[in-house]
Amino acid sequence: MPHDHPDHFHHEGVSPSGHPYRDDNDGPLTYWQRMEIAVRELLIEKGQMTPVEIAAQIEAMDSRSPTNGAAVVARAWANPAFRVRLLENASEASREMGFDIGPLNLIAVQNTAQTHNLIVCTLCSCYPRNLLGLPPDWYKTREYRSRAVCEPRAVLREFGLDLPATTTVRVHDSTADMRYIVLPLRPAGSEGMTEAELAALVTRDSMIGTGLPRQP
Amino acid sequence: MSDWNGRRWHDMGGQAAGPVPMEGHDFALWEKRVDALMVVCGKKGLFTVDGLRRALEDMGEDAFERYSYYERWIAAVNQNLIEAGVYSLEELATRMNEIAARGPTYAEAQRNG
Amino acid sequence: MAERVRVRAITPPGHVRAPWYLRGKTGMIERPLGEFHNPEQLAYGLPAAKKRLYRVRFSMAEIWGEAAENVTDTLDAEIYEHWLEPEDTHAP
Known part of the structure; x- marks a missing residue:
């Protein structure tokens, strides 16, 4: 029943x-x-x-989610000129798409066939929240903050990602005024997909570096 | 005598730790309000996110282990507002007692709740 | 600012943003990031001077020595100018 x-x-x-x-x-x-x-x-x-200002801020934060970042990534996959702009200035590229990211200083780091990027904040819990929304709980834990900088490969294995030794891992510790988003590698087999279809492949973890995009 | 190497507790990078806990939770309304208060206080120039972090660090490791993320945040927001002279400790404490008398749950303790 | 820089090995007791595990370590400036108000003053509600901020790239071998998982892996962090010194400065 x-x-x-x-x-x-x-x-x-x-x-x-x-x-x-x-x-x-x-x-x-x-x-x-x-x-x-x-x-x-x-x-x-x-x-x-005022109560209205507080409610508006809650609403603004609630409206931010990994979906916003996924749209940015999908456009970078689909549009080479946008990709260049994203890598030059990820804040402006995100604003260009209409996302209200406030004063966020965003840097996009791109994965390649040889390179995998991972984002952490060892000192507190800095996260590109004005684009992706609030961070997942694990991002704020002692375990992730402590280990991501000294044993990123072991941490990634816990997330189900076992990288070959031939891949270079680049860890980014958000220690000051910049925030980071990973531009993952576009999955093989996604040729011919629309931007909306591509965005559906982009997970939150793939933009933090603890995961890869879904396979089409 | 006790010596110390000067490493502060929150500066965690490179320390040994166990597996990353993967469980998460949806944020409660009161947690979203704490987050919003911090952001609006920043926009109004009452204090900065650096002030929030400083207060969180100064609360110490016991607080990190014992209290949840937004419990520590509201304590740090309050610390900065007290230091900025926005209200007094006596005003805060009196109000917290009044709130306790309104009802036993978060919803009932709202003004007009 | 020199291309190769060392993070100063100092241990102030208050709010700073140069992590412990990088102090005394040498890296390459990856890119300058512009100027930002000094968080070490902002944190205490003080008027804050603007400081140049750099993204510095370290090799995992430099940071962790033989304990590094993979010597070609790297770590980038943002470090303020007053925490950096030229590599050729005599280490303390």
Whole structure:
């Protein structure tokens, strides 16, 4: 009786996106949640910001996702002139496509047949969030931050990517004002695909370097 | 006597660590609000993301291990706003008590919640 | 700025963006990135001077020695000018 369980995902504790709901969504009010409410109310009462500005920022962040980056990558695959512009200035190329990336300083690093790029932030959790949305949880962990710079190949194997010794790995530690996106290698067999079809091949992890695009 | 090499806890690159945990979660509304407060505070010039990071680092490794990402963020946002004189510790503490009295869950503790 | 640079091996106790594992290591400037306000002042709410920022490329062998997974692999990081010195400066 599958139709008897419209609330199936909730019962499983898993959201439609496949991630578990955080258990504090409906739990007892915590100290830190009280602090968030208090800080927000005081900022509004002191005239520092309005509820509309806060809601607009949440909406802006919610509208950003790996889909945006996938569209940029797909255009670079399909359009050689755009690819040149992306590698010269990834911020301007992203804006050219209409993405509101705010003050993001973005550098695109391209994978080749001989080179694989990987992005990390060892000091905190810098991520091209104004293009790709908020980072996955693993990107912010001690394990990823510690190991990606000294044993990137072992880390990539944990993500299912076993690179041959003949491939050069280039790790990029986002230590200051730049953010990075990997321009993955266009998959073989994708010739003749439209930009939209190409974009569907581009995964979030392929733009961080912990994965490859889907095969057509 | 105790000596120290000067390496700060958050500076993790190259340290030994276990397998990368792959599980993730969808962000709760209160977490999205913390993120938005940080960004809007930055746009208003109240403090910078560098100030956020400095406060996070100064909270120490125990906080990193014990509290979630956005729990640490709201603490760091608050630290910077206190330092900037936007409100006082007494105002904050009084308000947090009022909020606790509104109801037992996050939704019920909103003003007009 | 020289093409080959060394990250200064200093250990200030506050907010800095030059990672520990690169201090004292030598690399090549990959590209200049322009000038940015110094995060070491911004972090404390201070007026911040602009500093030149460089993307520096290190070989994994330089950073990790024999422990490197693959000697031809590289690591790029952004380092501010006041954390860089010419390679020929005598190492401390």
